[in-house]
Amino acid sequence: MKRLFALFAVLALVLVACNGADNDVDAPEEEDAAYSLEQQPDDAQASFVSPQDGDTVSSPLTVELEAEGIELAPAGAPVVGEGHLHVMTDPPGCYDTGEIIPGPSDEAEADGHFHLGDGSESREIDLEPGTYDLCVQLADGPHTAFGQTETITVTVE
Structure with missing residues (x-):
């Protein structure tokens, strides 16, 4: 009977010790995994290759x-260092960062x-x-605007 009691006491101590250690280690990792728009690269920018400013084009x-300073990826969950592109006419034009x-x-x-x-x-x-006026702009997975934009003017015939 004493052996059985000692075995249960040791098992209880082991479980309590392991449980506390796991919680202390995991908490900071969970905080580090949180996404914030401010984590996106400061040098991320989108620009036009064609048409160029002042071009006359057909529809x-x-x-x-x-895009520079960022990897283009499909829209979805936000990932630091990734984004996708939007083109807007004016109005509405470009969006402010965070919109x-x-x-x-x-x-x-x-x-x-x-x-x-x-x-x-x-x-x-x-x-x-x-x-x-056409604006090209970066957005993260859930469509939050960030990065530098470019606006050009084109005439459609």
Whole structure:
């Protein structure tokens, strides 16, 4: 009987000791894993390859873009060092860092928001004839604007 009691006492001490050690080690790791927009690279920027500022184009026009300081990836969960591109007409123009850019929808495109949520660097955009300011902008997985933008003016014939 004394042996059985001693065995239970030792098991209880081992369980208590292990439980406390695990909680102390895991807590800081969970805090470090939290995402914050401020963790995105300061030098992240998006720009137009084509068309160029002042170009006259026909519709649909193909925009070719590039991103620097960031890896392009499909939209989804936020990941530090990754983002995807959006092109907007003016209005609405570029968004301030931290603002949410509308995601893909027919309504968003009708309002001048064009989404490249697959991580690509080019797409076709249908625009009516006229003069447009186009803005290219980075967003994280859930569409929060960040990084440097570029705005160009094009005329659609």
